[in-house]
Amino acid sequence: MATARFWRDNPSRYNLKAVRCGNCGKVFFPPRAVCSVCHRKSIGKMECMSLKGEGELISFSVVHDAPSQFEIHKPYVVAIVRMDEGVMLTSQLIDVDPKEVRIGMRVRTTLRKVGEDGPAGVIYYGYKFAPVRA
Amino acid sequence: MDVGIVSYGAYVPRYRITPQEIGRVWGSDGEMMSKGLMIYSKSVPAPDEDVITISVEAARNMMRRVPEVDPQDIGALYVGSESHPYAVKPSGTIVAEAIGCSPNMTVADYEFACKAGTAAIQTCMGLVGAGMVRYGVAIGADTSQGAPGDPLEYSASAGGAAFLIGSKDVIAVINHTCSFTTDTPDFWRREGQDYPSHGGRFTGEPAYFKHVASAAKLVLKRAGSKPSDYAHAVFHQPNGKFPQRVAKMLGFTDKQIEVGLLTPKIGNTYSGAVPLGLSAVLDVAQPGERVFVVAYGSGAGADGFDITITDNITRLRRLAAPLVSHYIEDRQVIDYATYAKFRGKIRLKGGSA
Numbered sequence A: 001m002a003t004a005r006f007w008r009d010n011p012s013r014y015n016l017k018a019v020r021c022g023n024c025g026k027v028f029f030p031p032r033a034v035c036s037v038c039h040r041k042s043i044g045k046m047e048c049m050s051l052k053g054e055g056e057l058i059s060f061s062v063v064h065d066a067p068s069q070f071e072i073h074k075p076y077v078v079a080i081v082r083m084d085e086g087v088m089l090t091s092q093l094i095d096v097d098p099k100e101v102r103i104g105m106r107v108r109t110t111l112r113k114v115g116e117d118g119p120a121g122v123i124y125y126g127y128k129f130a131p132v133r134a
Numbered sequence B: 001m002d003v004g005i006v007s008y009g010a011y012v013p014r015y016r017i018t019p020q021e022i023g024r025v026w027g028s029d030g031e032m033m034s035k036g037l038m039i040y041s042k043s044v045p046a047p048d049e050d051v052i053t054i055s056v057e058a059a060r061n062m063m064r065r066v067p068e069v070d071p072q073d074i075g076a077l078y079v080g081s082e083s084h085p086y087a088v089k090p091s092g093t094i095v096a097e098a099i100g101c102s103p104n105m106t107v108a109d110y111e112f113a114c115k116a117g118t119a120a121i122q123t124c125m126g127l128v129g130a131g132m133v134r135y136g137v138a139i140g141a142d143t144s145q146g147a148p149g150d151p152l153e154y155s156a157s158a159g160g161a162a163f164l165i166g167s168k169d170v171i172a173v174i175n176h177t178c179s180f181t182t183d184t185p186d187f188w189r190r191e192g193q194d195y196p197s198h199g200g201r202f203t204g205e206p207a208y209f210k211h212v213a214s215a216a217k218l219v220l221k222r223a224g225s226k227p228s229d230y231a232h233a234v235f236h237q238p239n240g241k242f243p244q245r246v247a248k249m250l251g252f253t254d255k256q257i258e259v260g261l262l263t264p265k266i267g268n269t270y271s272g273a274v275p276l277g278l279s280a281v282l283d284v285a286q287p288g289e290r291v292f293v294v295a296y297g298s299g300a301g302a303d304g305f306d307i308t309i310t311d312n313i314t315r316l317r318r319l320a321a322p323l324v325s326h327y328i329e330d331r332q333v334i335d336y337a338t339y340a341k342f343r344g345k346i347r348l349k350g351g352s353a
């Protein structure tokens, strides 16, 4: 992972910074300059916003054969979540027994370590999903 | 001007291990350790958790309770911990970014064993009182480790809490704060060492009890108060027994320390301990109640606080974030092998984290 490239995306990774098309209302995450539906009509109308961080689990997969830096987490759950703003996000679902995961369950984002450049390198933080229990 | 707590938020990782399980692995009497320390389980952070993620979760819980506060009005943020993930690069920079209060603000990390979080509260009180910032954020959080088999392994745990310090709509006025600090080598960790060292028996009388009692007496004198004036008292809790003993020495009852005594269930969260205990009190506190707080940090020092709960606490959205009791009850017990894996006590080939 390139430190600078990751760093530029921190507002999205930390705070779920997204954009909404002022023309059709579609939300994009990560943010993009032009709406994929309205194209030219959306120019200058893309509004910055933050996703609230809650959504519904649409699909998931339990990973048993992990790449080396995720070895310690396995078996772990990767989930596709439809956020309440309508946009789909993919990340790890944590603090859950893989047997308890159900499609349709409510989840919320939380900041966790997502990787590091070895023991002397930068630590990367980003959003993961956790079940809403409270 | 009344300076005090405007909001607060807590966080405790979900995993727990019992002293019995730790004792089983090391051939020690875990049952006896549990009774001796009055610790029945301790919290364990997941492999992707550290002081930064714990601080962010606590700070976000704090902000969830005050949606009317603009994060950009936060002028200072301090994270107190003895387990900052970086030796050089402040944890606070990432926490500030994650709660949306950077860049026009000041940030620093604090370190004073288990009382770095209360030192951060005092700094924020000064900045707010002097009119230098509208709000300051003080966080105490740790993911402390004891060396495998060391008595500290039975207690060192993880958690943290964050406080929004300000002078408008305060839910708890901090009337007085007094500290007592000396050069006492009861517990330390040299740069580059994975685990701390401690002076064994030395950690009791000349360290914890002397400093906590001295700071407590300074606060009682300054406030002109007596133990029975307080609805709740929170003392630093390296185990379940020390706070009980110091409370008794000072004339506080078991009932007064009950709500803020969390170590029996989650272990010693170090810099998170008093902040979490105070959060548990704020979860249930009523207007007009007074709260007595003394944090202790090895090395050594103690910070005491005399606090009065205001009517504003009834308007705070306490339920907009999980209460401490939620984190205490939402737990999953793990075995020593899982714990060792989570805490990096097992080295993986080519792996990290």
Ligand SMILES: [Zn+2]
Binding pocket: A021, A022, A023, A024, A025, A026, A035, A036, A037, A038, A039, A042
């Ligand atoms: Zn559009």
